[in-house]
Amino acid sequence: MKKDLLISRLIVKNFFEKLNDALNVDVAIAGCGPSALALSIQLSKLGRKVAIFEARNEPGGGIWGGGMMFNELVVEEHLSNFLDELGVRYKSFGEFLVIDSVHFASALLYHSTKNGTLIFNNVLVEDLVVYENRVSGIVVNWAPTVKDKRHVDPISVLAKYTVDATGHPASLVNLLAKRALLKLDGPMYEFPMDAEKGEEFVVQNTKEIFPGLYVIGMAAVSVGSGPRMGPIFGGMIESGLMAAELIEEKLKNPEYIEVMTT
Numbered sequence: 657m658k659k660d661l662l663i664s665r666l667i668v669k670n671f672f673e674k675l676n677d678a679l680n681v682d683v684a685i686a687g688c689g690p691s692a693l694a695l696s697i698q699l700s701k702l703g704r705k706v707a708i709f710e711a712r713n714e715p716g717g718g719i720w721g722g723g724m725m726f727n728e729l730v731v732e733e734h735l736s737n738f739l740d741e742l743g744v745r746y747k748s749f750g751e752f753l754v755i756d757s758v759h760f761a762s763a764l765l766y767h768s769t770k771n772g773t774l775i776f777n778n779v780l781v782e783d784l785v786v787y788e789n790r791v792s793g794i795v796v797n798w799a800p801t802v803k804d805k806r807h808v809d810p811i812s813v814l815a816k817y818t819v820d821a822t823g824h825p826a827s828l829v830n831l832l833a834k835r836a837l838l839k840l841d842g843p844m845y846e847f848p849m850d851a852e853k854g855e856e857f858v859v860q861n862t863k864e865i866f867p868g869l870y871v872i873g874m875a876a877v878s879v880g881s882g883p884r885m886g887p888i889f890g891g892m893i894e895s896g897l898m899a900a901e902l903i904e905e906k907l908k909n910p911e912y913i914e915v916m917t918t
């Protein structure tokens with residue numbers, strides 16, 4: 657067989673095996689920023705089947721650019737154990753640790769995929785699957801197809817739990833709110849910068865916002881109308897770690913999952 661044909665066959669075969677594996681998962685995550693990656697590292701380490709769908713070509717969300725493209729970022733000192741576990745290099749400055757943002761993004765992506773998380777880039781989550789008033793998965797399409805407004809229907813991914821990790825737009829929560837399936841306490845917007853309050857807010861607002869749907873990271877801040885926090889990323893990581901604990905607790909009690917997803 658010609659090498660060119662073999663190379664193409666290998667790519668197509670392996671991609672579709674991977675996609676097939678991701679069509680029915682424990683946890684489906686929309687958006688691949690730092691909160692999603694922290695969540696996926698923990699859950700896939702426990703053997704849970706996790707798939708992340710990211711609209712952009714480059715997974716990692718807002719990590720790569722540090723602050724104003726100065727590619728260093730800051731996390732709180734108490735995250736040193738998590739960083740040590742990942743083998744991430746950092747420098748200590750009192751209550752803060754400073755990390756090269758490219759190194760950090762690479763480490764999160766490496767550990768997430770190494771633990772078994774399936775990441776699909778260039779795929780946009782355009783809707784939710786809802787069975788009997790419970791979110792039971794997501795609806796996905798190629799991001800360029802949606803951007804070009806091509807008339808091509810999407811496909812569905814079923815999940816025991818779904819996570820909105822889409823960052824500032826909180827796209828999945830928005831979709832539920834627009835259709836009046838979910839009533840929010842107030843309008844969705846971020847308040848001006850306050851790193852201290854924002855870092856606490858993101859963790860406090862990490863929750864199951866609708867049966868079967870969790871909101872984490874910056875999406876949780878938008879939904880709860882909290883302050884933005886700029887280039888400090890500890891809250892994003894903690895939000896992902898906390899969601900992992902909450903979801904694992906639920907997955908350990910399968911009777912809680914009211915709707916079968918097979």
Ligand code: 48F
Nearest residue numbers: 687688689690691710711717718780781822823873874886
């Ligand atoms: O915004 P983002 O990095 O998510 P995060 O985990 O972290 C926020 C921080 O990066 C930063 C911050 C720290 O203080 O404020 O902003 O909350 O990444 C969100 C990812 O979701 C993708 C988007 O391209 C980005 O990579 N995304 C957004 N909407 C969709 C999506 C969608 N509908 N489908 C798929 N991906």
